[in-house]
Amino acid sequence: GAGVSQSPSNKVTEKGKDVELRCDPISGHTALYWYRQRLGQGLEFLIYFQGNSAPDKSGLPSDRFSAERTGESVSTLTIQRTQQEDSAVYLCASRGGSFLVETQYFGPGTRLLVL
Amino acid sequence: QKEVEQNSGPLSVPEGAIASLNCTYSDRGSQSFFWYRQYSGKSPELIMFIYSNGDKEDGRFTAQLNKASQYVSLLIRDSQPSDSATYLCAVKSATGNQFYFGTGTSLTVIP
Numbered sequence: 001g002a003g004v005s006q007s008p009s010n011k012v013t014e015k016g017k018d019v020e021l022r023c024d025p026i027s028g029h030t031a032l033y034w035y036r037q038r039l040g041q042g043l044e045f046l047i048y049f050q051g052n053s054a055p056d057k058s059g060l061p062s063d064r065f066s067a068e069r070t071g072e073s074v075s076t077l078t079i080q081r082t083q084q085e086d087s088a089v090y091l092c093a094s095r096g097g098s099f100l101v102e103t104q105y106f107g108p109g110t111r112l113l114v115l
Numbered sequence: 116q117k118e119v120e121q122n123s124g125p126l127s128v129p130e131g132a133i134a135s136l137n138c139t140y141s142d143r144g145s146q147s148f149f150w151y152r153q154y155s156g157k158s159p160e161l162i163m164f165i166y167s168n169g170d171k172e173d174g175r176f177t178a179q180l181n182k183a184s185q186y187v188s189l190l191i192r193d194s195q196p197s198d199s200a201t202y203l204c205a206v207k208s209a210t211g212n213q214f215y216f217g218t219g220t221s222l223t224v225i226p
Binding site for chain 2: 031033035040041042043044045048050056058059091102103104105106107108109
């Protein structure tokens, strides 16, 4: 596609439920990032995928958070047993294949509200 | 200490004035620096990146980098109301693939 897409655009869930967020990166982009942005805050790094390398999970806030990516395509971020503090916008970004190309292109985000 | 620090603002400037946005970072080894603009309710979009000390100009935007002072700035000349947004400074980790973002500076350009 022309840009990074994310689904759903909005998600309302009840505390304790699991949610799955999806990201479709720009075709050909080998690097993919997930960020969390709480209201009025900056972007908080969650996880990074690069090709078939092991992901950098150092930003995941707890073991309730996990993410997968199949090759260089779609990624899913799963939050288990959601808590109210998980309410935020979850942004996905992809980056070009060359290590010299460091510009990230962001998707529109998924706005998650945990009641 | 946060990896990247910005004044949260809000910063208000009159239309046509120069807006100056500042950012400091803690990782002395960082080599890549980025400015993103984020309109309310939208995702960030890249304005400029800078790798070398000094100034880099692109239209009305100038990024300035001083690695010795660990300081990055963004100047917006001839500010327009459409420049009203939150500006995020981002720094790429020297040792990994993480990008550290500041909390952003809210800019309002008053017509």
